[in-house]
Amino acid sequence: MTTSHTSPNASSATAASAHDPAFLLELYRRLVLIRQFEDRVKFLFLEGSMPGTIHQCQGQEATAVGVCAALAPDDFITSTFRGHGHAIAKGLSVQELMDELFGASTGCCRGKGGSMHVGNLAKGMVPGIAIVAGGIPLAAGMSLAFKLRGSRQVTACFFGDGAVAEGAFHEGVNMAAIWSLPVIFVCENNLYGASTRVDLVMRNPRISDRAASYGFRGETVDGNDVLAVLEATRRAAEECRAGHGPVLLELLTYRRTGHSRRDPCNYQPKDEREAWATRDPIERFAEVLREAGLADAAALARIHAAVDAEITQAIEQARRAPQPTIADLTTDVFA
Amino acid sequence: MKRQGIAEALRDGIAEEMQRDPAVFCLGEDIAIPGGWGGAFTVTLGLEKQFPDRMINTPIAELGFFGVATGAALMGMRPIVDVQYGDFLLLASDQIINNAAKLRYMSGGTCQIPMVMRAPIGATGRGSQHAQSLERYFIGVPGLKVVAVSTAYDAKGILKAAVRDGNPVMIFEHKLLYGSKGARAEPGAVDATSEIPDGDYTVPLDRAVVRRPGRDVTILGWLLMAHFAAAAANTLASDSIEAEVIDVRSLSPIDYETIGESVRRTGRVVIVEEGPKTGGVAAEIAAGIMERFGEHLLAPVVRVASADVPVPFTPVLENAYRPDQARIVAAVRELLR
Ligand SMILES: Cc1ncc(C[n+]2csc(CCOP(=O)(O)OP(=O)(O)O)c2C)c(N)n1
Numbered sequence: 266m267t268t269s270h271t272s273p274n275a276s277s278a279t280a281a282s283a284h285d286p287a288f289l290l291e292l293y294r295r296l297v298l299i300r301q302f303e304d305r306v307k308f309l310f311l312e313g314s315m316p317g318t319i320h321q322c323q324g325q326e327a328t329a330v331g332v333c334a335a336l337a338p339d340d341f342i343t344s345t346f347r348g349h350g351h352a353i354a355k356g357l358s359v360q361e362l363m364d365e366l367f368g369a370s371t372g373c374c375r376g377k378g379g380s381m382h383v384g385n386l387a388k389g390m391v392p393g394i395a396i397v398a399g400g401i402p403l404a405a406g407m408s409l410a411f412k413l414r415g416s417r418q419v420t421a422c423f424f425g426d427g428a429v430a431e432g433a434f435h436e437g438v439n440m441a442a443i444w445s446l447p448v449i450f451v452c453e454n455n456l457y458g459a460s461t462r463v464d465l466v467m468r469n470p471r472i473s474d475r476a477a478s479y480g481f482r483g484e485t486v487d488g489n490d491v492l493a494v495l496e497a498t499r500r501a502a503e504e505c506r507a508g509h510g511p512v513l514l515e516l517l518t519y520r521r522t523g524h525s526r527r528d529p530c531n532y533q534p535k536d537e538r539e540a541w542a543t544r545d546p547i548e549r550f551a552e553v554l555r556e557a558g559l560a561d562a563a564a565l566a567r568i569h570a571a572v573d574a575e576i577t578q579a580i581e582q583a584r585r586a587p588q589p590t591i592a593d594l595t596t597d598v599f600a
Numbered sequence: 601m602k603r604q605g606i607a608e609a610l611r612d613g614i615a616e617e618m619q620r621d622p623a624v625f626c627l628g629e630d631i632a633i634p635g636g637w638g639g640a641f642t643v644t645l646g647l648e649k650q651f652p653d654r655m656i657n658t659p660i661a662e663l664g665f666f667g668v669a670t671g672a673a674l675m676g677m678r679p680i681v682d683v684q685y686g687d688f689l690l691l692a693s694d695q696i697i698n699n700a701a702k703l704r705y706m707s708g709g710t711c712q713i714p715m716v717m718r719a720p721i722g723a724t725g726r727g728s729q730h731a732q733s734l735e736r737y738f739i740g741v742p743g744l745k746v747v748a749v750s751t752a753y754d755a756k757g758i759l760k761a762a763v764r765d766g767n768p769v770m771i772f773e774h775k776l777l778y779g780s781k782g783a784r785a786e787p788g789a790v791d792a793t794s795e796i797p798d799g800d801y802t803v804p805l806d807r808a809v810v811r812r813p814g815r816d817v818t819i820l821g822w823l824l825m826a827h828f829a830a831a832a833a834n835t836l837a838s839d840s841i842e843a844e845v846i847d848v849r850s851l852s853p854i855d856y857e858t859i860g861e862s863v864r865r866t867g868r869v870v871i872v873e874e875g876p877k878t879g880g881v882a883a884e885i886a887a888g889i890m891e892r893f894g895e896h897l898l899a900p901v902v903r904v905a906s907a908d909v910p911v912p913f914t915p916v917l918e919n920a921y922r923p924d925q926a927r928i929v930a931a932v933r934e935l936l937r
């Protein structure tokens with residue numbers, strides 16, 4: 266029932282040395298893939314190529330990558346309106362995501378879901394639930410199914426700091442607790458719910474503390490340190506698989522983009538923004554890789570270039586992808 | 601007189617009511633934040649400068665703060681509480697339907713809940729969970745008044761009437777009609793601006809309004825569909841079909857006096873609704889017309905509504921989902937054939 270607090274700069278070359286170099290470079294590639302995906306999508310959206318609205322995760326890539334890298338392929342995640350990063354980290358292809366954002370019938374939800382609902386059940390990701398906290402009881406239910414079936418699967422349930430105030434958080438988390446369900450509750454605490462800073466809406470801003478009141482373990486982790494997130498999630502997954510779930514992970518991070526569409530973030534103080542810019546998860550992990558002697562600047566640049574080419578190709582293909590036809594309007598409603 | 605959009609007119613209406621009555625206050629998500637947006641669609645932007653103590657930003661907790669608003673109203677305050685998207689009313693609905701709407705009756709008339717609720721609705725490229733038309737879920741709740749505002753003039757007048765009313769009043773607004781500006785502007789927005797008079801005025805909560813007189817057919821709509829119906833009527837006029845367009849505006853109770861006056865003359869009715877056809881407000885209005893004016897009908901009532909599906913994301917499907925001018929025109933032509 267403890268709540269432990271990891272120090273903010275735990276990542277180091279020593280932590281890196283415990284891992285296979287190819288695996289570490291793959292983690293780096295995924296971080297970059299998410300960042301570049303988001304940056305390109307932002308541009309496409311602002312230039313008017315993409316319909317609807319977007320919620321992006323620049324600055325928070327390490328939470329998605331660290332958590333999903335600790336999961337098995339048959340584990341599941343639930344996500345939110347801010348799900349592009351989770352999707353890429355869980356193994357959805359850039360193409361099926363890009364197609365979805367363009368509303369194409371080749372998208373992961375066949376153009377019916379859109380940015381807020383990306384997911385692919387076959388790859389272990391429930392379509393994003395855009396009702397704040399709406400995924401929390403759902404994750405508990407998925408894990409109840411795993412428990413009833415006697416499988417070793419776990420659910421990692423992503424939500425934001427804002428979700429903690431919803432009744433659905435309390436109800437879902439409590440049921441997971443009393444039935445010891447294999448759920449990792451992953452709170453991405455980026456200090457803001459939309460424009461509202463956490464200290465305006467919670468007296469105790471240490472979200473991991475809440476776990477103890479339900480009788481299970483919570484932990485606050487540096488969410489911009491991909492290896493710290495990975496390790497914390499591995500521990501949590503092991504506990505869940507051993508029947509000692511759930512676990513609450515509070516991942517401290519920061520959104521380096523608007524809440525949605527053209528939000529200029531005027532509510533984020535400049536000094537706060539700049540302080541977090543120095544803790545960017547990608548730059549920090551690049552530093553770790555360089556210090557461990559695993560990649561020099563040229564090697565990292567090659568990763569960036571390959572990712573850039575992959576996304577450029579996906580955009581070109583998505584622009585030409587087929588749109589649904591009117592006949593598709595009434596399909597998929599019932600089984 | 602000044603020309604304003606719905607967001608601005610509501611903002612002024614709220615400010616004037618707060619000025620007039622210290623019991624009025626606002627409760628909602630992302631309001632009163634320096635550098636913020638004034639709610640999801642700028643309606644309350646900047647009001648915290650004038651009323652620092654009465655603009656209360658809430659956690660994301662719709663069930664909770666609709667209950668808080670109900671409790672405050674019970675103690676004589678007059679809260680104006682809003683959700684960022686109408687879809688989130690479903691989280692608040694227990695407090696709205698089981699408490700706010702019923703307390704008066706359950707208490708034998710001793711409790712009073714003077715509370716205003718505001719909710720933006722409408723399909724706007726956001727997919728299934730930020731797009732629903734929620735009116736249908738609230739019109740059948742005894743004790744609750746439901747209105748829908750499609751012009752800036754009505755928005756301000758109805759907001760003021762709702763604040764002064766002694767009952768819980770739900771005001772539906774449409775994202776494409778706000779006229780929100782800057783980063784919160786909506787692509788595909790429709791002009792709903794009005795000339796707003798300088799002095800105080802209210803618009804009754806129980807009256808429909810004839811937007812365009814006509815003798816051949818009565819088209820009923822509200823929110824965005826009132827605008828599309830008016831546009832369709834213009835097209836039909838070039839074919840010498842004179843459609844009467846009524847903005848139903850008051851969804852509960854429904855103003856059968858205004859509607860009946862028209863239906864008795866035209867004998868033909870088309871009801872336009874954004875939202876699935878099954879179980880919609882149009883079904884209630886159609887039944888109400890049949891009961892009251894059935895003998896005046898020259899043809900069965902026609903509904904133009906969305907397909908019975910969740911709101912799809914991609915624009916081709918969303919546009920097919922939402923009734924448009926062409927579908928209204930076609931339905932009227934078919935009815936008059
Ligand atoms: C039930 C509900 N209420 C309000 C919203 C509108 N909304 C969308 S995102 C958001 C803020 C969420 O904050 P947080 O949970 O911290 O996630 P973050 O945006 O920081 O990723 C709000 C209020 C919503 N989608 N669902």
Ligand SMILES: [Mg+2]
Nearest residue numbers: 425426457458
């Ligand atoms: Mg947040």
